[in-house]
Amino acid sequence: MNEAELAECHTALGVAAGVTLEELERVFMKKNFALIKGKAGAADEPNPALDAQRSALRTAYEKLAGHLREKQRQAEAAAPRKRPTLTDPPIAAKALRTRPPMTPLTASPLGPKTLITPPVVTPRDPADDEFILFRFDNWKINVLVPPLLLAFVLLVNVSPLGFFLQGFHVWMHEFGHATAAWLCGFRATPLPFGWTPVEPVYSPFVYWGLLLMFVILFLAGWTERKAWAMVAAIALAGVQYYMTWRMPPLTQEFWWSAFGGVGGEFYLSTLFMMFFWVQLPEKFKWGACRYVFFFIGATAFLNIWLRWRDIYHGVEEIPFGSMINGEDDQGGDMNKLMDGFGWKKFTIRRNYLLLGYGCWAALGLMWAIFALGLNKVADRVAGRFSKTEEAL
CATH class of the missing domain: 1.10.287 (Helix Hairpins)
Structure with missing residues (x-):
């Protein structure tokens, strides 16, 4: 133009x-x-x-x-290009606008040249997002839930609904025979209608298969630093070794044939309840399953305990015979104790009552350990020992 x-x-x-x-x-x-x-x-x-x-x-x-x-x-x-600097008015003004305001937590009284250490942010523990009833480190769960569950199961047992729980009692009795036979190295098959056939011949498959399960439990506890899982695996492996290789054959037969049925109802149900506090490895999903096991253990234990308390005081008679053949069956557990191992009626009443008291004491001791927080000592020891072994 x-x-x-x-x-x-x-x-x-x-x-x-x-x-x-x-x-x-x-x-x-x-x-x-x-x-x-x-x-x-x-x-x-x-x-x-x-x-x-x-x-x-x-x-x-x-x-x-x-x-x-x-x-x-x-x-x-x-126009020549100029590299912008902080002294230029527009950039300086922009820097002042974008700079966050100083607060009492970050400002230093000694001046702008003082080095300010940022606050340490602790990473959030994923366990905090877990449902509270599935957590093992909550003292309210460890202290209050087991007694409440026991009271609830007691009410169910004395109510008409207790009839529907009889199947658990039968299974616990038969598993008492079976677990004693397994720990002795014998094949056994617990059946739900009151009979457990046992082959009183040593079976390498039973012994080494059971031992392998204990090793897996120990290694899983070692990997996740679960002290109680390792303790349980070592204890069970020790019991298995003694009952298989050190216990006399007659004593073995006493355990799996005569005493283990009613005895298993006592000690197996107690173990079911005691394992409520034991933090097993994550792969077992024990946070939720332990409530089911505690319920089964509690209903079986309260049933057998109340029954033998009445038997000891003469309210009920000793249950001779068997479930399949009735009271006249000479192959029942109580018949074997009297005829095969020389127990008297008073001995039977007293020993099972003492076994019940012992189970109550073990359950109370386990409750006290977790109520007082003594379990954390074992967890710390296991964690330090595992770290030391990894460093070596």
């Missing part, structure tokens, strides 16, 4: 030669609005002169605005 055209545009818009782009836009808008306002008075009548005037005004504005934008681009391209 030459000088003559620029002058015409300036004259048409009524602006000076040094007008800026912003000023030009304001003048154009003002003049254009005035023309539109003048046309509005005679909107129904065509006005070619006014339309031509508006068109000329817009053409002049577009030419002059394009010229000014081109000059602005050329000026920016010709």
Whole structure:
């Protein structure tokens, strides 16, 4: 655009030669609005002169605005580039705007040059998100839930609903025979109708298979630093070794054939309840399953305990015979104790009553250990021992 055209545009818009782009836009808008306002008075009548005037005004504005934008681009391209610094007013102002305000927790009274140590953020333990009833480190669960469950099971047993729990008692009795036979290295199959066939011949499959399960339990507890799982695995492996290789054959038969049925109802049900506090490895999903096992153990234990308490005090008679063949079966557990091992009726009543008291004492001791927090000592010892072994 030459000088003559620029002058015409300036004259048409009524602006000076040094007008800026912003000023030009304001003048154009003002003049254009005035023309539109003048046309509005005679909107129904065509006005070619006014339309031509508006068109000329817009053409002049577009030419002059394009010229000014081109000059602005050329000026920016010709200007030398400068690396911005924090001392430049725009950047310094921006830095001040984006800087977070100082608070009493982060500001230092000694001045801006003092090194401020950021607060240590403790990572959140995933166990905190676990359902509270499935947690093992909550003292309220360890102290209050077992007694409440025992009271609930007692109410169920004395109610008409107790009839539906009889199946658990039969299974616990038969598993008492079976577990004693397994620990002695014999094959046994606990059946739900009151009979457990046992092959009184040593079975390597039973012995080594059971030992392998104890080893797996120990290794899983070692990996996850669960002290009680390791203690249980070592204890069971020791009992298995003694009952298989050190116990006389007659004593073995006494355990799996005669005493282990009712005895198993006592000690197996007690173990079911005691394992409520034992934190097994994660793969066992024990946080939820322990409630089921405690319920089964509690209903079997309370049933056998109340029954033998009444037997000892003469309210009930000793249960001679067997479930399948009735009271006349000479192969019942109590018959074997009297005929095969020389026990008297008083001996039977007293020993099972003492066994019940011993189970109560073991259950109370386990409750006290976790109520007083003594279990944490074993967990710390196991954790330190595992770390020491890994370092070596």
